[in-house]
Amino acid sequence: MSLDPVRLLDVDPLLDDPKTRIVVCCGAGGVGKTTTAAALGLRAAERGRKVVVLTIDPARRLAQSMGIDALDNTPRRVKGVDDSANGELHAMMLDMKRTFDEIVEAHADPERAAAILNNPFYQSLSAGFAGTQEYMAMEKLGQLRARDEWDLIVVDTPPSRSALDFLDAPKRLGSFLDGRLIRLLTAPAKLGGRAGMKFLNVGMSMMTGTLGKLLGGQLLKDVQTFVSAMDTTFGGFRTRADATYKLLQAPGTAFLVVAAPERDALREAAYFVERLAAEDMPLAGLVLNRVHSSGAAQLSAERALAAAENLAEARIVDQEGGKAGLRNSPDTYGSSESPDSAVPEAPAPDAGSPAADRIDAEGAGTARTVDHLTAGLLRLHAERMRLLFREQRTRDRFTSLHPEVAVAEVAALPGDVHDLAGLRDIGDRLAAGA
Amino acid sequence: MSRLQVVSGKGGTGKTTVAAALALALATEGKRTLLVEVEGRQGIAQLFETEALPYEERKIAVAPGGGEVFALAIDPELALLDYLQMFYKLGGAGRALKKLGAIDFATTIAPGLRDVLLTGKACEAVRRKDKTGRFVYDYVVMDAPPTGRITRFLNVNDEVAGLAKIGPIHNQAQAVMRVLKSRETAVHLVALLEEMPVQETVDGISELRAAKLPVGRIIVNMVRPAILDEADLDLTRDAPRTAIAKSLSAAGLGGARRGGVAERLVEPLLTQAEEYAERYALEREQRAALQALGLPLHELPLLAEGLDLAGLYELATELRRQGIS
Numbered sequence: 159m160s161l162d163p164v165r166l167l168d169v170d171p172l173l174d175d176p177k178t179r180i181v182v183c184c185g186a187g188g189v190g191k192t193t194t195a196a197a198l199g200l201r202a203a204e205r206g207r208k209v210v211v212l213t214i215d216p217a218r219r220l221a222q223s224m225g226i227d228a229l230d231n232t233p234r235r236v237k238g239v240d241d242s243a244n245g246e247l248h249a250m251m252l253d254m255k256r257t258f259d260e261i262v263e264a265h266a267d268p269e270r271a272a273a274i275l276n277n278p279f280y281q282s283l284s285a286g287f288a289g290t291q292e293y294m295a296m297e298k299l300g301q302l303r304a305r306d307e308w309d310l311i312v313v314d315t316p317p318s319r320s321a322l323d324f325l326d327a328p329k330r331l332g333s334f335l336d337g338r339l340i341r342l343l344t345a346p347a348k349l350g351g352r353a354g355m356k357f358l359n360v361g362m363s364m365m366t367g368t369l370g371k372l373l374g375g376q377l378l379k380d381v382q383t384f385v386s387a388m389d390t391t392f393g394g395f396r397t398r399a400d401a402t403y404k405l406l407q408a409p410g411t412a413f414l415v416v417a418a419p420e421r422d423a424l425r426e427a428a429y430f431v432e433r434l435a436a437e438d439m440p441l442a443g444l445v446l447n448r449v450h451s452s453g454a455a456q457l458s459a460e461r462a463l464a465a466a467e468n469l470a471e472a473r474i475v476d477q478e479g480g481k482a483g484l485r486n487s488p489d490t491y492g493s494s495e496s497p498d499s500a501v502p503e504a505p506a507p508d509a510g511s512p513a514a515d516r517i518d519a520e521g522a523g524t525a526r527t528v529d530h531l532t533a534g535l536l537r538l539h540a541e542r543m544r545l546l547f548r549e550q551r552t553r554d555r556f557t558s559l560h561p562e563v564a565v566a567e568v569a570a571l572p573g574d575v576h577d578l579a580g581l582r583d584i585g586d587r588l589a590a591g592a
Numbered sequence: 593m594s595r596l597q598v599v600s601g602k603g604g605t606g607k608t609t610v611a612a613a614l615a616l617a618l619a620t621e622g623k624r625t626l627l628v629e630v631e632g633r634q635g636i637a638q639l640f641e642t643e644a645l646p647y648e649e650r651k652i653a654v655a656p657g658g659g660e661v662f663a664l665a666i667d668p669e670l671a672l673l674d675y676l677q678m679f680y681k682l683g684g685a686g687r688a689l690k691k692l693g694a695i696d697f698a699t700t701i702a703p704g705l706r707d708v709l710l711t712g713k714a715c716e717a718v719r720r721k722d723k724t725g726r727f728v729y730d731y732v733v734m735d736a737p738p739t740g741r742i743t744r745f746l747n748v749n750d751e752v753a754g755l756a757k758i759g760p761i762h763n764q765a766q767a768v769m770r771v772l773k774s775r776e777t778a779v780h781l782v783a784l785l786e787e788m789p790v791q792e793t794v795d796g797i798s799e800l801r802a803a804k805l806p807v808g809r810i811i812v813n814m815v816r817p818a819i820l821d822e823a824d825l826d827l828t829r830d831a832p833r834t835a836i837a838k839s840l841s842a843a844g845l846g847g848a849r850r851g852g853v854a855e856r857l858v859e860p861l862l863t864q865a866e867e868y869a870e871r872y873a874l875e876r877e878q879r880a881a882l883q884a885l886g887l888p889l890h891e892l893p894l895l896a897e898g899l900d901l902a903g904l905y906e907l908a909t910e911l912r913r914q915g916i917s
Contacts, residue, residue, distance in 0.1 A: 186603065186604065187602070187603020187604050187738065188602060188603040188604015188605065188789075189604065215740070218791060219787070418604075421899070423604070452860060452864065453859065453860025453863055453864075454857050454860035454861055454864075457845070457857060461845070464844075465840070465843035465844055465845050466843070468842075468843045468844055469839065469842070469843045472842065527823075527827060528827070528831075528832065528835040528836060528838075528839050529839050529842075530823075530824065531820075531824045531827050531828065531831065531836065531839075532836050532839035532840055532843065533843075534819055534820040534821075534824045534865075535820075535828075535836070535861040535862070535864070535865055536840075536843070536861070537819050538819045538820060538861075538864055538865060538868055539861055539864060541816075541817070541819060541896075542864055544896055548897075572867040572868075572870040572871045572874070573870055573871065573874050574786060574787040574788070574874070576787075
């Protein structure tokens with residue numbers, strides 16, 4: 159039905175290529191990023207690579223099935239993976255506070271580390287700052303990459319307010335903690351002597367004064383202590399943020415934008431595609447999750463509905479020959495005008511129930527029940543075809559906007575995924591969608 | 593009926609849509625509601641098909657019966673400048689602070705401050721009165737951050753308490769908390785009949801309750817129509833395929849013989865029914881989990897034609913029909 163040949167994303171060559179070292183799954187919330195990341199990791203491992211999956215917020219049962227429900231911030235080997243190709247799957251769930259603490263502990267002497275960890279500003283920052291989770295995910299990615307123990311790292315990105323946060327937050331946090339403003343706040347004495355900085359200094363004292371008033375003074379002091387403690391212990395957040403950023407641009411990193419065939423998710427995906435291009439981040443393609451299909455696509459929604467109506471009409475004609483009104487329609491129940499007929503009918507819905515009819519396989523009762531079922535099947539099909547059409551239209555809008563983006567479609571599953579078999583199935587569907 | 597209605601939900605559940613439909617539903621009979629957005633995503637503008645909202649209350653829709661819906665995208669930086677102006681008459685100095693990045697710093701990095709400003713602005717709108725002493729807005733509906741962050745977001749007092757022990761921000765936080773923990777406020781959660789959103793709703797509610805924040809209703813969004821009933825589903829399991837083929841044929845869909853057009857439809861149609869049955873069972877399980885929470889439960893249908901402005905009014909009517917306003 160699509161107008162032009164869509165470029166197809168073939169995930170297997172991407173996963174198999176030894177040069178691929180990092181795969182980042184990004185996209186709007188609720189589109190199946192975590193599941194996609196886990197499925198890709200499992201597939202790569204079963205195809206012979208040594209993989210670690212870094213997840214942010216997996217569904218509990220999925221985490222349990224991978225053995226990473228204990229939040230200890232360390233990759234664990236996942237059991238039950240087919241290792242006949244000599245691959246391994248490791249997985250971990252990000253604990254952002256713990257990651258932040260670890261950075262501090264790794265870079266400061268114990269005394270200074272304790273001072274930082276106990277600083278109230280640090281405590282809020284490490285647990286609460288809107289970008290901390292994003293920053294820590296990238297930090298953890300940097301750490302895992304530096305250890306060089308895995309062939310491939312698959313990263314899930316946090317469920318951000320907007321897809322952009324994940325690219326912006328590390329920079330923002332880095333530039334805040336290492337930037338001019340913090341330096342102004344923390345080192346007013348140094349600047350005082352320089353004539354050229356006079357204006358700034360006035361501005362600054364006004365600012366610290368105002369911020370102090372607003373936040374109650376103590377906070378500012380906490381910030382100052384925190385930043386100076388941090389600053390001397392390791393080489394600045396900006397440097398780290400920059401390094402992580404470069405890692406994302408490096409060859410060997412592949413971004414996969416994950417979306418569902420829905421308007422908002424694809425709008426976000428388009429936005430992300432543009433942003434990645436602007437930042438020189440290597441985009442491998444779009445993974446379109448939960449795409450529906452039909453084995454009976456030759457039958458249109460309209461024809462299916464018309465046929466269902468034909469059957470319903472036939473049934474009404476049938477019923478008029480003796481059992482009129484027996485179908486438990488709400489009208490019959492709610493009507494107070496004819497209590498005589500409504501009451502005895504209520505406990506006798508057997509006329510259309512399969513239990514009664516199945517006894518007589520060839521009887522008229524079965525024909526009616528089967529017609530009812532068939533009409534239902536046709537209506538169900540009409541709903542499916544409408545959904546299919548809507549999904550296709552939404553996807554076509556995206557591909558006409560971004561014909562350069564390769565797309566892999568993942569056929570929808572009726573249920574949720576919470577075990578390795580389910581992930582394997584998703585992986586198969588992902589590879590087949592090319 | 594609480595005058596501040598906070599709508600949260602897992603990402604992808606359509607909480608902005610539900611918040612907008614709720615604002616429309618509450619704006620009946622000449623009532624006036626304010627729909628506020630706090631995450632800078634311009635989701636409301638997209639939904640109402642208007643240009644990006646400024647930091648300014650602006651009428652965006654008229655509800656049936658003459659009610660009005662206003663919208664406001666709260667920008668934390670501008671809210672802080674507002675606030676500084678209100679308390680310190682800063683004027684130009686405020687702009688200088690902005691240039692220096694101090695405002696950005698204060699709203700971004702000082703944890704909790706941003707949230708106090710956002711919730712504070714919403715609370716201000718709740719309490720605002722006109723010259724005659726009448727409330728300017730009958731209801732304020734907030735399109736809030738997702739379930740995973742909602743308790744933190746609303747529990748500003750705890751967040752700020754550790755940092756700003758005294759001072760105007762501290763006082764502001766106290767005032768905001770008084771509104772948020774009172775019966776003036778109700779926090780609604782939007783869910784889907786899927787495992788993750790339901791689990792997150794269950795977790796979110798226990799967090800809200802632990803923080804003594806008033807939990808309102810659960811709104812299940814995008815509920816698909818029930819097409820096959822239990823009896824039909826029972827029958828599909830040992831369905832007489834030839835009978836279905838005959839039935840399809842009778843409905844005018846071609847031959848029922850082996851290899852006939854109708855006959856070839858039977859398998860794929862039954863496969864779709866199987867998928868439906870699996871989903872149906874799963875949805876029932878999830879619905880039961882939500883019912884067990886003992887909160888008012890509402891369901892909104894999945895709109896067959898996708899969501900547009902007309903669909904939004906349809907959802908608002910549905911909410912009204914279910915007695916939400």
